[in-house]
Amino acid sequence: MTMFDRRLHAYRPDLAEADLEGKVEASRFVQGTPARVAVPVIGLRPQPELARGIDTELLLGEQVTVFDRADGWCWVKAASDGYVGYLPADALSQIDPVPTHIVTVPRTFLYPEPELRKPHLTTLSMGSRVHVASEAEVRGNHYVVLADGTTIFARHVRPIGALDGADYVEIAGRLLETPYLWGGRSGLGIDCSGLVQLAMLMTGRQAPRDADMQAAGLGEAIDRSEIRRGDLVFWKGHVAIFEDPQTILHANGHSMTVARENFEAAVARIGSLYQQPTGYRRPFK
Structure with a gap:
């Protein structure tokens, strides 16, 4: 077998x-x-x-x-x-109701009613999916109302089908200073490959979950000399996003956050403890 x-x-x-x-x-x-x-x-x-x-x-x-x-x-x-x-x-x-909207900010609050002064019920992450039943306005603030009457600030969600074509690097940048969490995949805590996957998810694109999966088959392999915004660099067990040819965004255990770092400085720091980069990939043509 x-x-x-x-x-x-x-x-x-x-x-x-x-x-x-x-x-x-x-x-x-x-x-x-x-x-x-x-x-x-x-x-x-x-x-x-x-x-x-x-x-x-x-x-x-x-x-x-x-x-x-x-x-x-x-x-x-x-x-x-x-x-x-x-x-x-x-x-x-249960499977129903089918979600209609997705949270687009790193974190947002779920309220018991359309009133920001009320104690919030919980915190939702970017990528959370909800079914919007109606809308409400209170003192000029717009809310979406879910089937159980709970509400979310309307500007923090979008219809699920309206996200295609967004810049996933910009979305990853929204998560700067989010705490690092091994296995994390949310705006409450995230790891390196989770950052790549969640940011791409928000543009309507699919990405494998783990760094080894992404290194093996996400997009196409490229040379270091070809690097541009949105490309990926891999180390053994780690991945980072190029914001530009000199700068990476990555969730990492050094800062324990999603951080912006000079690429060559990161190579020197990581190489002194572990290894040099194992490869580069362009996820989208």
Whole structure:
């Protein structure tokens, strides 16, 4: 049997996704059932244990396929990037209603009603998806109203289909000083490949989740001499975005933030501890 990447293919000895039937060994194969993330952000783990570190995160409104439910956990595959893992069952809800809008600012607040003076209920990240039922205006402030009556400041969301063609580097720049979080993929905390993926997501483009996946197949390989805005540089286990040929944006464990850094300075700093860059890629022609 062929060995598949368990980050992207759901299979265990007792159960596997139906698309892998005949390709992997498992006692049972299932199609799975759709669900949506019902909490602001939730970690996806390699095992159903809160003590395990997260591989990635899913955001409010994102769709998953659920293959198994047991002991308060769900084994799922994310629709956006195909990542497989475990999350608490109470983090999921039914598939409907279908989200209509997406949060475009790094962070925004969810209010109990259209009134900014009210205590906010929670914080939503860039990339969160919501279903807008109506709109409201109070003292000149415009809000979108969700089905349960909660509200978001209207300028912080856009219709999902209205994002294509935006500059993903500019979007990554909005996340400057966001705290670094291993496995993070939100405006509350993010890692290097999560920054690339989330920024591209906001332009309607798909990107693999992890740095090794991005280095292997995101766009095309290029030479250092060809670098321009939007290109990527990879180290072993790390990725950064070129803001211009001399400057990178990256979520990193040195500053523990999303930071802007001179590229040659970063090469010298990282090289003294780890290795030199392993390659460069242009994600879009």
